[in-house]
Amino acid sequence: RPSTHYKVYKIPKRSIGFRLIAQPTKKLKHIQKLIVDLLLNKVKVHKNATAYIKGKNISFNASIHKNSEYLLKLDLENFFNSIKPGMFFKELERQNIRLSNEDTAILEQFCFWNRSKRKNGALVLSVGAPSSPFISNVLMYTFDQELYEFCASKKIAYSRYADDMTFSTKEKNVLLSIHKHVDFLLIKYFSKNLRINDLKVVYSSKAHNRHVTGVTLTNDNEISIGRDKKRLISAMVYNFKNNSLGLDDTHTLQGLIGYAFSIEPDFIKRLQAKYGSTILEDINKNLLRT
Template identity: 35%
Template sequence: MQTEMPDIQSTFQAVTTKRELAERLGSSLKMLAYYLYKLPPEQQYKKYDIPKRTGGTREIYAPISGIKQIQKRLSHILQNYQPAKFCVHGYVKERSIKTNAYIHRRKRIVINLDLKDFFPSINFGRVRGLFKSAPFGFNDEVATTLAQICCHDGKLPQGAPTSPVISNYICRRLDNELIAFARKHKINYSRYADDITFSTNLQFLPTAVGHIKEHKIVLSNTLRKIFQDNGFTINEEKTRYALRTNRQEVTGLIVNAGINVPRKYIMRIRAMLHAWEKYGLEAATKEHFEKFNYKHKHPDYPEIAFKNELTGMLNYVGQMKGIGNRVYIALYYRITRLDSNIKLSIPEYIPAPEGTTVVFCEGKTDPLHLEAALSWFHQQGEFSDLDLHFFKWRSDLDINNDTLLQMCQTRPQAKRDNRIEIYLFDRDVPRYIQKAAEKDKSYKHWEANVYSALLPVPEHRDFNEICIEHFYPNEDLLKEDKDGRRLYTTREFDPESGCHLKLKEVYYAGTRAQLRCKYPKILDSNVRKTGSDENIALSKNNFAKNIFHKTGSFKEVSFTYFKVIFELFEEIIAQAK
């Protein structure tokens, strides 16, 4: 994404006419003119009224397909154009309600504000002015057209793809002033869309912020003026404060100690599960939509909607409390017992013996390779003090690098012991390398003895995109099993024709893009012989099992190059202790 930004800036800022703008947004001047000028305003958007839990309704304006596509392209450009302020957590990639709440954990006082009519208060003139000023600097024609693309009825519509990112740009001056205000008075500040939060551990609330009167927070005129000068109005009904002796809530999460989900939310999930367990799915669904239908839904397939809602709530708990959290795991087991087809892409956690270091791998076959290798080294008298437990995932779980990264982020809050946990990432997905390791190291400490680590590069390989199978020498990596099947690598095939370079009847039936990768990627599928649709490659799973069980020709294999992995584990364990 970083490499794309200069190109986005230069090509977008070079726009000087409506025609150039239309082309930059993947449209044409004719289509853009039709949507903006010929199509009546009432036909440009569809209005929906969504009930609020607190009463009243929220107006959502969804653009028609053609306008939506243009807005999505513009939104993508703007999101990659300039990074959001560090205090902004709404509508920003890799930030969330959780990162917003995290700042305000364990504080003496938390203050919550809400901006009234947030999107509608950002009018056409403000949006047009945004595009005329830095960092954009567009002329009147382009700035006006951009504002017309983004606005409906003279203001930002809630429901348009461009509204969130535009609101963050509009709020940059507000954010700058509140950052300076917060630093001056030694308080914390964050914003998630229209939700403003301040917090502090100071013994007394600074008078510049406000004062507490009759169990209510009265904001200072200084603070109010910052919002007023930036064109926003504070919603007095939603202004509140909470001391650490009370429940402190930030963007729906409890922050008194760590990050937690409100107890009522968990109780609601348990009640839905209990009704399903006791009365069956049909009766539980009927009761739910008749008595507890807060969003006033009337789905065509209520039982499916009930399960989807419950699954979504459970997934939210896993994301917020941590996927190794005991409360989550208990709920996970209950729902999967009721319906085994429900997929929550969340691993179960089985504790290893006390004092053992637990290793979690991205690949389901990795533990077999590592166990076999460690056993071999033990027989050679090496790594005898290395006490490792290689965690084995359930076969029905979809485990990938995202899962491992999520566990690294959430496990420190969920752990209740000092056991060392190492999450081992392959090197064949570049975007995880910086996330899983600190600079000049092959690992990273996430707190609470939770570590992520990258597979080291074995000395016999001349590339960095390493997965576990690459630790075997080629004579073992390409060994045939009793049926003549073996693993293949992309370097064995012609990248244009897909034909094997030595075996005339063998070809690769997958995409040519796979064969064009710069390193020898392991292939265990789509390898065929001429005249047959059957895959002749050995699966990675069977390759690992053959090695682990010492089957046939796999009885003797070399684990020499695995040594660097266990040396890395020793280094991590030494640091943890």
């Protein structure tokens, strides 16, 4: 039974508790990728779904909201592990895709995880399978479309990055109706299988720091990595320039520079102006020599 061919381990969450990762075997992972390739051009994913999509990333997601005054962030609780095969098949029906019994059996066994390993144990998406992000985006298409249309009618920008939903507008108090409407749509399309994590509801405005998927929205309608990360990167570059940055930290710096360049390339240009145009090349060369 492929649905049991997973290595399971825990990683700590940023807040409290652990996240359960179920990693499929190499062979199963290969099959899951083939299934995604077969379905890719047959199914719909909403244009405002921004995670796991080629050409889209956290900065693209944040950019949708950079011209706003007011912000609301909602989080879907235990997202992947709440998605069951029947939910996915219903969405495929809504997209006019008909599956044979053999098709559904293959998708169930190869793309969903039997957490209990019992013969008739419940099947869910796993955090760790390469097919899970794709399936979750397809599943949310009709939900995303109806929510997008509702938001557009109220001049609200909407995006969803995996389980993180973000709403923004220039008009005060307009976002107050969103939470209730999202609850309504979740029940309409997924019964009570998907729900909002009420502990992670965040309302914000230009009067406060605003962050979307870890990216800072500035008050002059730009996206930024934020002051703290800029200070950290600047300090690390200074230490590198003075030969006092260790190898592990140099690897970290390389990743931070790539992250910063994807969000705020002007900051990297300012670093180059200060520390020399070859500073990035020097960091990469230093790592290649080790």
